[in-house]
Amino acid sequence: MSKPTIFMYDTTLRDGTQGEGVSFSVTDKLRITEKFDQFGIDYIEGGWPGSNPRDMAFFEEAKKLKLKHAKLAAFGSTRRANLAAEEDPQLKTLIDACTPVVTIFGKTWLLHVTEVIRVAPEENLAMIEDSVRFLKESGREVIYDAEHFFDGYLDSPDYAMKTLEAAVRGGADNLTLCDTNGGKLVSELQEITKAVVERFPEVAVGVHCHNDSGLGVALSLGGVEAGATLVQGTFNGYGERVGNANLTTIIPNISLKMGNPLNCEKHLKRLRELSMFVADLANLEHDGKAPFVGLSAFTHKGGAHADATKKVSYSYEHVDPTKVGNKQRVLVSDMAGRSSLLMKAQELGFDLDRDSPETKVIIEKLKELEFNGYEFESADGSLRLLLDKLTGKRKSHFEFEGYRVIVEKRRKEEDPISEATIKVKVDGEPRYVVAEDPGPVGAIDKALRVALGDAFPNLKDMVLKDYKVRILDSKEGAEAKTRVLIESSDGEELWGTVGASNNIIEASWQAIRDAIDYKILLDDTK
Template sequence: MTVNSSPQLWIYDTTLRDGTQREGLSVSLEDKLRIARRLDELGIPFIEGGWPGANPKDEQLFWQLKQQPLKQAQIVPFCSTRRPLQKASSESMLQTILASGTLWVTIFGKSWDLHVTEGLKTSLAENLEMIRDTIEYLCGQGRRVIYDAEHWFDGYKHNPDYALKTIKTAVAAGAEWLVLCDTNGGTLPHEVSQIVTDVKKNCPDIQLGIHTHNDSDTAIANALAGVMAGVTMVQGTINGYGERCGNANLCSLIPNLQLKLGYKCIAPNQLSNLAQTSSFVSEVVNLAPDEHAPFVGRSAFAHKGGIHVSAVQKNPLTYEHIEPEKVGNLRRIVISEQAGISNVLAKANGFGIELDKNHPATREILQRLKQLESQGYQFEAAEASFELLMREVLQTRPSFFQVKGFQIHCDLGKGLETTKALATVKVAVKDEDIWEAAEGNGPVAALDAALRKALVKFYPQINTFELTDYKVRIINGNSGTSATTRAMVEIGNGIQRWTTIGVSNNILEASYQAVVEGLEYGLLLHSLVD
């Protein structure tokens, strides 16, 4: 029988409270419920749901989770200590916290004397009484208390004696956890290590946690320093969302703690869902995922340079610090002008195309790739177009249709009115010339609609294709209106999505290339399934 001797760390997620304080991030009640349940599935033991009483949405969240509890996680409300010169038992905000019906409650109080005298406009003695009275009252009501020592590190650096009095007061009043907060995000790792060590000497029998912000770009390093100095609770958010520059990113902290330092945070099978959880949360909050995020980003295990690709195919340890599957990610071979034969062979294998490195076509594919990229193509972001290029060189690219010409006419709107466009196309399908026309809210939409209209009676599956994204970039802006334009379109069929590219000094020509290849690739996928 194997005994798991890995030390336990407790992960405390505050995405639903601190994370939602990020500028530009807004979530509905349903969004918060979906995220809470996903974090529960990930195995997060503590989930901070918000501040009931501060807004109706958070009150409703706790009510909903009372009706349909999470499977394993403790949902935790957040609140401040009572106000100066009041009684905790008469504070309406604490009554709302109690009404949320949770076992655990997180209370934050002031550690920095500056905030006591300037922010609260009260005495240092009264602040200690606010901490004591609030925690004793909540414990007396059967609640277990996590005490967040706000601005702890700044407070300790300015007045260590008083800062220590605040947390000793919290412990004496019944708090079970002391969480040391770097609220301004200005502390550095060596300071965290020293200060946590000092706290452990002064409060040897209390469980310590750490809450770090990223204003100095050291939130993760500070949290790791805290753990190595003895804290056993780590607070953070999914994707590092949070006030100003964000909080410590749990998507990096958890694998660093578990895979690198040997702590037990969540189960291995839950860790393998980390990348999917990161993507899920970014989708729910409607923020673009950071493709270059460590561990969970799409590019975290992407290999572009030819030497890198050749080496990683022989032994992934040459250019990967962990196995991507451990966090639910994938290894990707990227195609670009920096590619070598290894990149081409790897992509061919991924496309299900047999290709030998000694075949003349392999060298031709690589040469055409480099030539086209020098003209402005970017195949690493448009792999569908690269597969079509590869099949063209190998003479296995199907010919579903041929566009013989197109015209676009635009009616200018007035003011902010939408510009209407009319596109006409001439398409040859199975030795038959088809003329069609369609309108759209812009020239690309009109062209896409006209092409579909011409092709759908021959290929009804086109009805399932949807143009989901369209991007244009000017490559050489110093050429003025004759600059080269790169257009990319993303198309999906409800199951898969693919991206194609077009390049021209005519924006409509570049867009036409991308749209045509997008439809062609969708038909290719359908034919391969059939």
């Protein structure tokens, strides 16, 4: 017996923006809508038209979009108490949004009916039925979100079911059961969802879960196992409090593990790319630990793991990373064995012999450097340069002779200014440059770029994206060893470099030197 198709309903643009630190402009929302459509998301909830000017502007602009697959949904609530649906201004706003789908929520929990909106239970049922019927008669597909359904059902199962009956009488196309507080266990949700599916066999059932108990994804998958055919969630799990159920985890689990058809499954290889796109527009760092799509999702550090993975990849990988647009990575650290090093070296373009003396020397050198504070897990640029040096392939782009850094505060009311002097040789020609910057690291970076700029003009395309400092032995106070990690980019490539010293300027210099040297190496290989 074939499994039913599961429809994906994304609410990143509405529920996701209720998360702390998440905000999208109208242009951002339009771009994300188009990307979701191309990926194969079935429903895209664009926002609540009557709630704020930004959402109103989005729906006005969205009328111009030419979506090829996805249906755009406007979100709102049932009519107000003691007011005809056709006279309710909020429902009229939903109609004016001109979306093919309207999603409205209504009260399920008697506690909310009597203590929050303070209407009679029968009036609440009428509000649900009237609102759904009005929207259906206006030609819309209607998804009814049963707010706090599972809490309401446990409090009064008879009344909770009556609220769904009211939505069905009004003509609802889908009944989505919401774990609004995010507090249910999988077994509870499955039992209740199954009861709803059996009670309303003629209407599709969905689930909308939150992650307050860390179970948002598990609850959503449990709902599918219980018969739900629509799953609501957000990309990257953005949402109120600790977030909504994460579609970037739900989608591959349903497709690759549960075997249910998805309309987006043919684009699954773009999942990581889309996840990073949404994070970028949200101006948030992409979660490196995210299942399936995170940078660390298929990363191996221990030597035994790396060795086994090289022989049989699925021995330590639950799915092929390429299926979700990710890749296998091997980290080289003081835990590394030969297999880790060989796999990482191959990734960086080196063909090392497992049993050669050269390989042993490299491993011992890496362990020595890490003992002294270096870390190469996030510093592929420095590692590549080190392997070049240890294998005799290192090409000297410039010869370092010395630097000096002065930090001076000239007047009490002025900010400090830093001055860096760099001495290098390029093709035997000495270069002596002085540069100023508010900070010492910026001054060093600027001086070295100026010194090398004539010989390597592409350095102008390189920018320092991130600068991290880690104190390795804080008990040593001002004498503590410091590790500096720098992330750089030229718009096409992204690389990390590292430096370590009990002098923060020296550690910074090492990381900056490697960053610039690696950029020159990249240009040489193009």
